Amino acid sequence: MASRTRRHGPAAPARGGSPRRRLPMRLLLPMLLLVALVAMLMLRGYVHSEILADHRIQPEAATDKVPEKILDGGPVIDTRSGRATSLKVPNHHLVLTFDDGPDPTWTPKVLDVLKKHHAHAVFFVTGTMTSRYPDLVKRMVDEGHEVGLHTFNHPDLSYQSKSRIDWELSQNQLALAGAAGIRSSLFRPPYSSFADAMDDKSWPVTEYIGTKGYLTVVNNTDSEDWQKPGVDKIIKNATPRGGKGAIVLMHDSGGDRHQTVQALDKFLPEMQHKGYEFDNLTEALDAPSALTKVTGADLWKGKAWIFLVQASDDITGVMVVALAVVGATVIGRFVLMLLLSGAHARRVRRKGFRWGPPVTEPVSVLVPAYNEAKCIENTVRSLMASEHPIEVIVIDDGSSDGTARIVEAMGLPNVRVVRQLNAGKPAALNRGLANARYDIIVMMDGDTVFEPATVRELVQPFGDPKVGAVAGNAKVGNRDSLIGAWQHIEYVMGFNLDRRMYDILRCMPTIPGAVGAFRRSALERVGGMSDDTLAEDTDVTMAMHRDGWRVVYAENARAWTEAPETVQQLWSQRYRWSYGTMQAIWKHRKAIVERGPSGRFGRVGLPFVSLFMVVAPLLAPLIDIFLLYGVVFGPTQKTILAWLGVLAIQAVCAAYAFRLDRERMTHLISLPLQQILYRQLMYVVLLQSWITALTGGRLRWQKLRRTGVVETPGGPVPTQRTRSSDRRPVA
Structure with a gap:
């Protein structure tokens, strides 16, 4: 296409002298759209633990700074008052805990089994999964289960600064507020084990967590369901000895949990028949509920967060589909161009080809x-x-x-x-x-x-x-x-x-x-x-x-x-x-x-x-x-x-x-x-x-500045390169 224009008079200057320069809407909107898409992609990456995730795990360390009463104590650690104490679950009470969820496939099945057998449990959820599947967290709360924090991105907190720990907790609480309108005072550190596994690197984190008003909940009975050892082995690992109470570690996310679901369906009625009760943690400890309702600005911030996360997932999903369509279209176009352009060249170059009479x-x-x-x-x-x-x-x-x-x-x-x-x-x-x-x-x-x-x-x-x-x-x-x-x-x-x-x-x-x-x-x-x-x-x-x-x-x-x-x-x-x-x-x-x-x-x-x-x-x-x-x-x-x-x-x-x-x-x-x-x-x-x-904008012709450098091949190249005036399109 040629580059030509109708002539137009000069634009009137703004009052007071030189004209004000404003970014045209046709430029501003593409920039805003691009920024929005990138922001949505970054948000999705953050929520899916692709951005800012830290997967390092701290090796075992000495236990010199950990009080003996913590190492020898129960699985509930309270450092909220500045003094370290620990609590045990009473005999014939079992607190089932599920880590790393909610998962869209396995959490509903776990909840169905618990509901079937009239049992309660504690779900230690991550902020990433809560943000992606808020309805499951709401179902947990509605069905009487307790929910605890398991950080947002599941990092080993012994590697993190206090500001990063605060961020992990606040983001986890934000997701809970948006999903179920609650806050929780229960916390389980990622990669935690029994109380006697506390060391000089994890203990300072536990102390700091207590200053923020959280009970740290580890476990004293590990079902080891993450190893998928079989249903009978999971049940054996989860059964305490001598009628003692226990906090049992299980998982409702992080992989195939069908053995966990099958084990639960057998474990719950068996233990109930032996006189065990399956309670929330605060029910077992006869303490006030760990969950409080969120209202006002905090509730709306949580809802806004969930909305943005859901939007980022939806938009990214559409982008992925569009990417597949574009990729297939581009490759298809390349293949079509290669085949048909070759056919065109062969047709017009074959010997004796003529369009008709010269x-x-x-x-x-x-x-x-x-x-x-x-x-x-x-x-x-x-x-x-x-x-x-x-x-x-x-x-x-x-x-x-x-x-x-x-x-x-x-x-x-x-x-x-x-x-x-x-x-x-x-x-x-x-x-x-x-x-x-x-x-x-x-x-x-x-x-x-x-x-x-x-x-x-x-x-x-x-x-x-x-x-x-x-x-x-x-x-x-x-x-x-x-x-x-x-x-x-x-x-x-x-x-x-x-x-x-x-x-x-x-x-x-x-x-x-x-x-x-x-x-x-x-x-x-x-x-x-x-x-x-x-x-x-x-x-x-x-x-x-x-x-x-x-x-x-x-x-x-x-x-x-x-x-x-x-x-x-x-x-x-x-x-x-x-x-x-x-x-x-x-x-x-x-x-x-x-x-x-x-x-x-x-x-x-x-x-x-x-x-x-x-x-x-x-x-x-x-x-x-x-x-x-x-x-x-x-x-x-x-x-x-x-x-x-x-x-x-x-x-x-x-x-x-x-x-x-x-x-x-x-x-x-x-x-x-x-x-x-x-x-x-x-x-x-x-x-x-x-x-x-x-937007109904109008675009006019423009005149590009020419230099006159183009000659037929082999011709002389002019030396003059003075530019003429340029007229820009006006929308």
């Missing part, structure tokens, strides 16, 4: 020009070297830099200048069409140069009377810079390989403004060039399809165009391209339900263009977000290997495209960097275009 009659070349003083002379002189008979019509669209005078001063035969007030590119092309003498119309940009054979190659497909338009092979002329090299890869791989595929499918979406040809009668039947959209070339191409014309690709009709040389210019150009393409798709949406010759484009072309050019690129950043997440938080090696695999597929496609276009492979060196940097810019541009469309 086209030798003269053609009209239209060159719309607005402030192209830097480029217009190179453009016109390249046309004068054409191997095909042509007339050249330069339509000066209200230029203020003497573009028309430069062309007139050249004094070349068969070159005419038509002047008009600035009205935009579609109006300029229609003006040129009205002044053209011949039945085949070639259109190009004022910053583009043709090779001598370009026009001849471009018009040969018109030997087929069904062909209404032909797309040429646009090349980046200023490919020596990094941005230019990236666009060169994009043009060869993303545009021309696509056009081969679309040619085979007979649903070419765009005739490039830099090099395209039209049958005059076909143009007139669709009403000429329209200014309904900012992508007039895509608009007219879709109109051609709907009118029943065939649109094809001529690979040897090469044109060399000047691509944007700065990020700002590139942003402006691609923003308009993306927005204009969306406008064209919307304008021609009825083609989907049309019958006859236009039905193929509606059923195949329009969905393909919408999917590959609008929807898939919009979702493709998910690949990079998950890539970054995987590199930082793991699994790093697998993530990098996956990314290298995708890059390898892209490199194969790019190399094949370069081979088909007979391009040197050296520019592919910058492909990895293009995928990291350039592609991200295109994503944000497309997202910005989406938001502009959805």
Whole structure:
């Protein structure tokens, strides 16, 4: 597409002097959306113990600082008053405790067994699992069980600072408040065992926990169900000797717990028959309940936390599905491009291939020009070297830099200048069409140069009377810079390989403004060039399809165009391209339900263009977000290997495209960097275009700054690089 503009007066300055700069909503919204997605992903990673998790386990240490009465005492340790005491469960009372839950599979089954046998228990839950499955915690409380804290991320607290311990406790309480509207004063340290296992590293933590108002609950009977020793062994391990009371350690999470559930169903009635009672801890100790209700701001903060966690899980789940769809779409597109572009090359290159009778009659070349003083002379002189008979019509669209005078001063035969007030590119092309003498119309940009054979190659497909338009092979002329090299890869791989595929499918979406040809009668039947959209070339191409014309690709009709040389210019150009393409798709949406010759484009072309050019690129950043997440938080090696695999597929496609276009492979060196940097810019541009469309924003044409550096291959390179003024799009 060309980069042209209607002229507009300068923006009025704000009162008091210089205009205030505000971040446009179309920029602010993509940034906020990206930040929100990353925040949700980080929250999910935190809740799933992928971020900030510490899985180190402290080795055993000396017990010099641990009081003897604690080492020899019961499994309930109270340091709340500053003095260490311990408590034991009375005889014939069993307190079943379940660690690491709640688990969506096993916790409900454990609760069902407890309810069946009218037993109570204590569940020491982690904040991560509580946040993810709040309904199960609420069920525990509703059914009369006690709930205790088991930290948020399950770290060994002897490794942690006091601030991290406070954080683990407060986050665990926040999750409890959101899930069941409660606070708990019961705490079990991760990786804890019996009281006599306390050492000089865990004891200071227990003392500190007591200052925060918590009872520390360890155990004195371990079922060892985590080892899955069998149902009978679990029951044997969980049975105390001589009718003594006990706190029994079991698990309702952390893996397959079917043995635990089966053991419970046998253990509970057996022990009840022996006179044991299964109580909450405070019931067994005849103490006030450890659970208190949360109200006011603390309750709402908890509910907000649960809502955000649930939202992050839901959104991430959708992102994962979208990632799978995007991955399948991208790989499918690559495979389709390779197969169909190869088929196209074989078809048009086979010996004796002809579109029809040779086209030798003269053609009209239209060159719309607005402030192209830097480029217009190179453009016109390249046309004068054409191997095909042509007339050249330069339509000066209200230029203020003497573009028309430069062309007139050249004094070349068969070159005419038509002047008009600035009205935009579609109006300029229609003006040129009205002044053209011949039945085949070639259109190009004022910053583009043709090779001598370009026009001849471009018009040969018109030997087929069904062909209404032909797309040429646009090349980046200023490919020596990094941005230019990236666009060169994009043009060869993303545009021309696509056009081969679309040619085979007979649903070419765009005739490039830099090099395209039209049958005059076909143009007139669709009403000429329209200014309904900012992508007039895509608009007219879709109109051609709907009118029943065939649109094809001529690979040897090469044109060399000047691509944007700065990020700002590139942003402006691609923003308009993306927005204009969306406008064209919307304008021609009825083609989907049309019958006859236009039905193929509606059923195949329009969905393909919408999917590959609008929807898939919009979702493709998910690949990079998950890539970054995987590199930082793991699994790093697998993530990098996956990314290298995708890059390898892209490199194969790019190399094949370069081979088909007979391009040197050296520019592919910058492909990895293009995928990291350039592609991200295109994503944000497309997202910005989406938001502009959805919010009803309006985008106008812009004029990119030209340098006039592009010549036909082998031609001299101008030394002058003065830039003309730039007009930016206004929404």
